[in-house]
Amino acid sequence: MSLDTKIKNLELDLFSMGELVIKTLAEAVKALETRDVELAEVVKKKDGEVDKAYLKIDKDWFELMATEQPVAKDLRLATSILQASLHLERLGDLSVYLCKTTKEISNLPIPESLHKIIVEMGYMVIDMSSEAMESLKSKDIELALATANKDKEINNLYNKMLNEVSNISGNKDLYTGLFRLITCVRTLERGGDHAVDICELTAFLVSGEFREF
Amino acid sequence: MNSIKDLTKTNKEKAPKEIIFLCVLYLSISIAIITLMTLIFDILSTGSNRLFSDYEVGLVTKQQINNPQDFLTSLDSRDPLKAGIGPAFVGTLWLMIIVVFTTFPLGTGAAIYLEEFAPKNKLTRFIELNLTNLAGVPSVIYGLMGLAVFVRLAGFGRSVLSGGLTLTLLILPVVIVASREALKAVPDTIRQGALALGATKFQAIFRQVVPSAIPGMVTGMVLGLSRAIGETAPLIFMGALTYVNYYPDSPLSGFTAIPIQVYNWIGYPQAEWKNTSSAGIILLLVMLLTMNSIALIIRNKFEKDW
Amino acid sequence: MKGVTLNMENKTSSKIDLDSVFSVKNVSVNYGDFVAVKNVSMEMYKNKITAFIGPSGCGKSTLIRSFNRMNDLVPSAKVSGEILYQGINLYDQNVDPVQVRRRIGMVFQKPNPFPKSIKENIAFGLRVNNMTDNLDDRIEKALTQAALWDEVKKDLDKNALDLSGGQQQRLCIARTIAVEPDTILMDEPCSALDPVATKKIEDLMQLLVNEFSILIVTHNMHQASRVSDYCAFFTTKATEDGRRTGELVEYNDTKTMFTNPIQSLTEEYISGRFG
Numbered sequence: 107m108s109l110d111t112k113i114k115n116l117e118l119d120l121f122s123m124g125e126l127v128i129k130t131l132a133e134a135v136k137a138l139e140t141r142d143v144e145l146a147e148v149v150k151k152k153d154g155e156v157d158k159a160y161l162k163i164d165k166d167w168f169e170l171m172a173t174e175q176p177v178a179k180d181l182r183l184a185t186s187i188l189q190a191s192l193h194l195e196r197l198g199d200l201s202v203y204l205c206k207t208t209k210e211i212s213n214l215p216i217p218e219s220l221h222k223i224i225v226e227m228g229y230m231v232i233d234m235s236s237e238a239m240e241s242l243k244s245k246d247i248e249l250a251l252a253t254a255n256k257d258k259e260i261n262n263l264y265n266k267m268l269n270e271v272s273n274i275s276g277n278k279d280l281y282t283g284l285f286r287l288i289t290c291v292r293t294l295e296r297g298g299d300h301a302v303d304i305c306e307l308t309a310f311l312v313s314g315e316f317r318e319f
Numbered sequence: 320m321n322s323i324k325d326l327t328k329t330n331k332e333k334a335p336k337e338i339i340f341l342c343v344l345y346l347s348i349s350i351a352i353i354t355l356m357t358l359i360f361d362i363l364s365t366g367s368n369r370l371f372s373d374y375e376v377g378l379v380t381k382q383q384i385n386n387p388q389d390f391l392t393s394l395d396s397r398d399p400l401k402a403g404i405g406p407a408f409v410g411t412l413w414l415m416i417i418v419v420f421t422t423f424p425l426g427t428g429a430a431i432y433l434e435e436f437a438p439k440n441k442l443t444r445f446i447e448l449n450l451t452n453l454a455g456v457p458s459v460i461y462g463l464m465g466l467a468v469f470v471r472l473a474g475f476g477r478s479v480l481s482g483g484l485t486l487t488l489l490i491l492p493v494v495i496v497a498s499r500e501a502l503k504a505v506p507d508t509i510r511q512g513a514l515a516l517g518a519t520k521f522q523a524i525f526r527q528v529v530p531s532a533i534p535g536m537v538t539g540m541v542l543g544l545s546r547a548i549g550e551t552a553p554l555i556f557m558g559a560l561t562y563v564n565y566y567p568d569s570p571l572s573g574f575t576a577i578p579i580q581v582y583n584w585i586g587y588p589q590a591e592w593k594n595t596s597s598a599g600i601i602l603l604l605v606m607l608l609t610m611n612s613i614a615l616i617i618r619n620k621f622e623k624d625w
Numbered sequence: 626m627k628g629v630t631l632n633m634e635n636k637t638s639s640k641i642d643l644d645s646v647f648s649v650k651n652v653s654v655n656y657g658d659f660v661a662v663k664n665v666s667m668e669m670y671k672n673k674i675t676a677f678i679g680p681s682g683c684g685k686s687t688l689i690r691s692f693n694r695m696n697d698l699v700p701s702a703k704v705s706g707e708i709l710y711q712g713i714n715l716y717d718q719n720v721d722p723v724q725v726r727r728r729i730g731m732v733f734q735k736p737n738p739f740p741k742s743i744k745e746n747i748a749f750g751l752r753v754n755n756m757t758d759n760l761d762d763r764i765e766k767a768l769t770q771a772a773l774w775d776e777v778k779k780d781l782d783k784n785a786l787d788l789s790g791g792q793q794q795r796l797c798i799a800r801t802i803a804v805e806p807d808t809i810l811m812d813e814p815c816s817a818l819d820p821v822a823t824k825k826i827e828d829l830m831q832l833l834v835n836e837f838s839i840l841i842v843t844h845n846m847h848q849a850s851r852v853s854d855y856c857a858f859f860t861t862k863a864t865e866d867g868r869r870t871g872e873l874v875e876y877n878d879t880k881t882m883f884t885n886p887i888q889s890l891t892e893e894y895i896s897g898r899f900g
Contacts, residue, residue, distance in 0.1 A: 109897060175847060177883045178892045439700070508737035512797070515695065516750035516804055517727025526749065531740050 109174045113183060116166050120187045120194075123159035124239040127194045127201070128232060130156065134201040135228035138208045146208040149201060156198035161316050163191040190242060197235060199299075204228065220270055227263045230256070362604070366597030390598055394564050395580070399591035404599050406563040407580035410479060411548055411606075413567055414576055417483025418547050419540070422494050425487070426543075427529075427536055430498030435524050454492035461489040462556025470557055477558040480570035485557050486550060490543035497539020501532040534621030541614040545607050551578040577603050644671035646808055646838045647692060652706035654687050654696065660864070661687040662871035665706075667857060674830060674839045676849035676879070679859035680899060684871025685842045688859075689810050692840065693729040694722040711807075727754055730801035734813040736793035738785035738800075743768075743777050746785050746796055750804040763803055770836075771799035772829050791822025798829065802837070809833065811841040815848065827852050846895050849879065856882040858891045 107115075130152045137146040167188045170176065176184050234256050241250035268285050275281040302319050309317050370390055393403020437443040465485030475481040505528050513523035560573045561583045567574040575583075577599055584596040647669040654661045662684025669675045677685035687696070694715060696702040708715045715725055739746050747764045751757055764781070768774040773795045777783070785796055794814060801809055811830075815823040830839055830852050843849050849856055857876040861869040875882065875891045886892050893899050 177846070177850065177895050178886055180896050181884060506737070508733055508735060509739060511695065511698070511731075511733060512737040512739065513749070513753075514698070514723075515693065515726050515731035515733075516753065516800060517723055518749070518753040519723050522753045526753070527739055 112170050113180055116187050119163050120191055121243055123191060123194050126159060127156055127197050128236050130201045131197060132232050134204040138204050138228060139225045141212055143209050143212050146205040150205040153198055153202045160191050160195040164316060217274055223263055223267045227260060230260050362597045362600050365594050366601045369594040369598040395562060399589055399595045402595055404580055404602060406566055407575045407577045409566050410574035411576045413479045414483045414486060415544060415548060418486050418544060421487040422491060423540055426491055426494035427498050429495045430502060434499050434502040450492050450495055454496060458489055458550055459552045459556055461485055462553030465553060465557035477573055478571040479567050479574040481557055482554050482559055482574060485553050486547040489553060490547050494539050494543040498536045501535025504535060505531045534617050538614045538618045541610050545610040549578060551582055554579055646671050646711060648709040650707040652708055654691050655703045657701045660870045665873045667876045671838050672834055673854040674834050674852055675855045676853035677842045677857050678846055678849045682869060683859035683861050685859045686812055689812055689840055689842050692810055693726050693731055697722050727804055728806050729808045729810060730806035731810045732797050732801055732814045735817050736790055736797055738793050738796050740786055742782045743785050744781040747800045747803045750800050754804050767799040767803035770802055771795045773799055791818050791825055794818060794826060808838045813842050813844060816844060850883045853879045855879060858894060860890060
């Protein structure tokens, strides 16, 4: 296989992984929206496929680097593909988290207004992700810029959520604090995941094999 | 369709042709070798009588015990039993010395000039073409030229010097061509390597290229020399003597050489002369073989794997 | 020359603040009426490795050979334009090509040691340059600099042709640096060597560049990307009469050249999609 074919295949793999991730994410948001625990259960299981796609790209990229030593545009493309696949894998994890949340809140009293906001955010993320992948696919820097700008709207929704939570509670300061803490806790929890990822890299470095811890 | 089994199948159709062809080849080489061996055997058997064994005269008397030394050191004689090759041997040595001391500087000098310095123009090409032609000129022509130029014009007389110079002219084209080949065989990268170090063209040629070519030049020289000592015709034409009963003691002495002596002896009617001339041929063969071996040894020893 | 800005027809981008060794201005090299390479203008810098890359026949070897006047050996070769070496026009009438070659050494494609001992190989250059004081010390120093001393110190009298290809090439580098040039030109120095020997020569270049300016012609793009600081890409273009002439396409620092070249032709060549 020539360098051209290898890198084209890698690109195709990335975009099909992108489609898979975005479709899964859409279903996860749908499950959250309709509070459909069964659907959530089904969607959650799809994460395995995402991980598989990610590992394949990772492996092919590694082989490409070892055998073809791409330079210039090829090097930039290969690097973008690897990094994009990593981000897609994270987006896949996001779907799993949404499904878990759908289950966890199914028997809890969630105010309709908050539920609306979170679903809206979900769709916004789907929208942005698919546009981002589209910009990468068509190498459209305008679209990439426009998409990146939409992040502001997501930030706005986050703040709206914070306001809603503290307003509903009646104890604005306490709930603002609690909300901040909870998001912080979630961020730290993700930090642990990143550390695990680095540990996986250690294993790869030593043994030469990709392995999920 | 070829199958993998074809690999193990012997192709029997071709075999007879191959065998016939090989037989033809063996036959050609055997004819050449057998002829040569017969000649050598004949020479050795007739010549060894004069060199080593008791020499029989008539049917009964053993008259004289010979040894190689006698043959090498004796003067020529009217008596085949006493005739030795001494003066001719020394004459040939004189010729060799003169040829070496004139051919080597002239031959290598001309070769170095033509190969390294001469401009690549029509004149150079003309000279090159003529050199090749000269190498093919019959040797008697050189004899005539030696007679005209060295014997008469230069006034050296019918001396060993005239003879040596004539042989020099004869082998010079061969030696120049061989020396040029030796220089050509030195890769251009050697010249470039020397020049790139800041050597002048002169330094590059005389300190790197020529020393690397010396073994090849010497080989060419030795082969030329061995051709020279076997030559008879040009020496006879320029007037070498046939009966010499003294050793040449200066370049201007009259002389004879081994091949002339042999040629002379073999013309006499008595049967014993046949043994004597064969002994002379053996000596010539030994000298030629020695020189060719020297050339071979030099070539093998200094042959470079560039 | 300080603060040179490279900007020739947008072929280069970087602004550089370095000492220049070679300043090439509109140089063309002809063999008879055949133009091997034309209109090259570029600066090369002191204590840097500059690599010339490009397909066969693009004139990179021709050009490097005009930098130490080795082209003089080809009677029909003619260099036009200016090659300034530390400010002096190498093709000026008063310039002695022998002195030029002494200051600008050259290592060739195929290792070409003289068929003599290791010691004599280095002594030759020293002798022709009258540098025979402390001969043994100079020989040791050159061999040490060329990373060959430890391998050959016990048999300096051994014939150089008995060394391995890689050792022979390092010996050629040693004899070049023994005469203390300022610049070393290398014309595909590793093309006849195996990867291990190549690696040694490349490592050696990284050491030598502290003392010398190095110009290397290479067919191996990855070698150029590994060893060089600056990189010039040449290509051939068909002229009106159908013959091919070498041209400089892009000259840039190596990092830019191999990650984000300016010219699409460079991009195609270095990523192996040429032609």
